[in-house]
Amino acid sequence: MDEKLKYALIIAFVLNAAFVLSNFQARTYDSYEHIFFANHYRTSWFDTWEPKWYGGFTVTSYPPLAHQAIALLSFAVGLEWSYDILTLSLMTIFPLAVYLFSKRFVSEKGAVYAGFISVFVPSILQAIYSFGQFPSLFGLVAGLFTIVYLSKFLVDGHWIDLTIALSLLGVTVSAHHFTAIFLVPMLVIVLVLDTFLRRKEIPIAKLLRRISIFVVLGIALCVLIIYPYWYFSLFNGINMTPIPHLTRENILFNNLGFELFFWNIYGSIIFLVPFFIILVLKEKRLFVLFLGGLILLILGLGGTTPLPQLLFGRSWEVLTYDRFGLWASVLFLPLIGQLFFEYRIKFKTKKVYKMLLMAFFAILILTGTYAATRSLEPGGISVSTIDPVVEFLNNPQTQSWRYLTLGLGEAPMLKLSVYANASNVDGYYYFVRDDPLLSKSGVGSLDTAKFYGEKGLTVLGEVLANASKYSLRWVICADPTYYPILKNNSFVERWSQDSTGDGRFGGTTIWEYNGTIPVYVPNKIQEENSPLNNYIWGIGPPLTLFATLLLLATKKIKKAGY
Numbered sequence: 001m002d003e004k005l006k007y008a009l010i011i012a013f014v015l016n017a018a019f020v021l022s023n024f025q026a027r028t029y030d031s032y033e034h035i036f037f038a039n040h041y042r043t044s045w046f047d048t049w050e051p052k053w054y055g056g057f058t059v060t061s062y063p064p065l066a067h068q069a070i071a072l073l074s075f076a077v078g079l080e081w082s083y084d085i086l087t088l089s090l091m092t093i094f095p096l097a098v099y100l101f102s103k104r105f106v107s108e109k110g111a112v113y114a115g116f117i118s119v120f121v122p123s124i125l126q127a128i129y130s131f132g133q134f135p136s137l138f139g140l141v142a143g144l145f146t147i148v149y150l151s152k153f154l155v156d157g158h159w160i161d162l163t164i165a166l167s168l169l170g171v172t173v174s175a176h177h178f179t180a181i182f183l184v185p186m187l188v189i190v191l192v193l194d195t196f197l198r199r200k201e202i203p204i205a206k207l208l209r210r211i212s213i214f215v216v217l218g219i220a221l222c223v224l225i226i227y228p229y230w231y232f233s234l235f236n237g238i239n240m241t242p243i244p245h246l247t248r249e250n251i252l253f254n255n256l257g258f259e260l261f262f263w264n265i266y267g268s269i270i271f272l273v274p275f276f277i278i279l280v281l282k283e284k285r286l287f288v289l290f291l292g293g294l295i296l297l298i299l300g301l302g303g304t305t306p307l308p309q310l311l312f313g314r315s316w317e318v319l320t321y322d323r324f325g326l327w328a329s330v331l332f333l334p335l336i337g338q339l340f341f342e343y344r345i346k347f348k349t350k351k352v353y354k355m356l357l358m359a360f361f362a363i364l365i366l367t368g369t370y371a372a373t374r375s376l377e378p379g380g381i382s383v384s385t386i387d388p389v390v391e392f393l394n395n396p397q398t399q400s401w402r403y404l405t406l407g408l409g410e411a412p413m414l415k416l417s418v419y420a421n422a423s424n425v426d427g428y429y430y431f432v433r434d435d436p437l438l439s440k441s442g443v444g445s446l447d448t449a450k451f452y453g454e455k456g457l458t459v460l461g462e463v464l465a466n467a468s469k470y471s472l473r474w475v476i477c478a479d480p481t482y483y484p485i486l487k488n489n490s491f492v493e494r495w496s497q498d499s500t501g502d503g504r505f506g507g508t509t510i511w512e513y514n515g516t517i518p519v520y521v522p523n524k525i526q527e528e529n530s531p532l533n534n535y536i537w538g539i540g541p542p543l544t545l546f547a548t549l550l551l552l553a554t555k556k557i558k559k560a561g562y
Helices: 003-020 031-043 065-077 079-103 108-118 122-129 134-156 159-175 177-198 204-225 227-235 255-282 284-300 307-318 322-347 351-373 387-393 410-419 446-465 480-488 531-560
Strands: 402-406 472-477 492-496 509-512
Touching: 003 079, 003 108, 003 122, 031 065, 031 079, 031 134, 031 410, 065 079, 065 134, 065 159, 065 531, 079 108, 079 122, 079 134, 079 322, 108 322, 122 134, 122 255, 122 322, 122 351, 134 159, 134 177, 134 204, 134 322, 159 177, 159 204, 159 531, 177 204, 177 284, 177 322, 204 227, 204 531, 227 531, 255 284, 255 322, 255 351, 284 307, 284 322, 322 351, 387 410, 402 410, 402 446, 410 446, 446 472, 446 480, 472 480
Parallel strands: 402 472
Antiparallel strands: 472 509, 492 509
């Protein structure tokens, strides 16, 4: 292994260990959402019904493997440490995945540079440490390794490489459907065209036969391995009014949109795009890779261009586009690596080159650090203050009713969902809401109702006015803005920081509605929650992961000559 790549892996471990140990979950959007799903598998592995949000929903609505991996490790170290360890592990091997992927397109030295630079790419740091997109990371790493072994199969035709590529594809789709549906096909197309252009000694018939085998077997595997998810999507679909998202607007003319979804994704990488064009004109074999990255970059601009609407039709309103930008930055890494290698050879004695190189890395590192440490929570409370609230909701005298949070903020609300036994009228996975009042409202979480203006407060008022319908008795409120609407709907303040005198609820207040009967949970038997689906869901994805690790170990042993 090249010394620079070794240093890259060491730096990746140290840098990401610092981020992981900074309690990053408390400032992210989605970390505790994935811990919430992991907690479901930890407590009910073969039960696909989750009762804690929206009166209950099926977890087959989200691919399970990333959450199952957290759950499996949690039996040894607990949920949050499991999430931390797996995040650190994936972020540490990410440069290796980039290096091996880049080797299929550029020189060895160029691939080493790509792996080294990947440690500091702002897009991946923001996605994990600010947005909390753990399944995206899981799927991205598995997807890059999929292309590595598919490339080996296309060139050499060895069946062990095909088997590993298929198993890695199974891991990818089991971890994150978005990555499998959009990124992997793009990478496969880029790889096949690149292989055809660069390796003309491979007969076209043989190349087509090999890729056809992979595509047919890969589609069959992807359908079977998470069949319950496709069943849910086909028969339930996305039946909701789109919720506003900044990536569907013109992000280049919106200060926050430009910061989060352009600059914090590319940083100083964006300045190299003109040089990519020069590199491609010189080495035409890199055109396909550049074109793939450019298409993803344009899609990553979201509503800035009409391309997403043209490609996705009406579905464009329910997609978010920051991941396309993340993938574009990854596809550009081999080009950056090759560019740096060639310019180093040509201008290594030039002071201007060294200064530009230092400036590039300084801007990239500063942007990545800022993107990783920026908190996006609009107010709310600290996650460290919710333990007494968890204790309150887990009391046998209180957990028989549902609760609602107002103004806690996403991370505290989600952590409360993980550890409280009582169920929430609200939730943070909007696609599974089957109550028309919520799904047709265009409002996301009721916890942030005020940020949706009059529409949000109107929907909240209707929920509070029908508290008995929802078995809603408790409201955990951390924002005085909501006090009048609670009082107007006959909720009475039961506890507050001032009234207890000990501050044990961290500035929150607990409100009670006395006219609610306890939750009645019927014995829900739904077709998509059949025993067969439950076992497919609980066994197929983790079995695919274990098979992949076994196949990789077997190939490593054979290569070593044992």
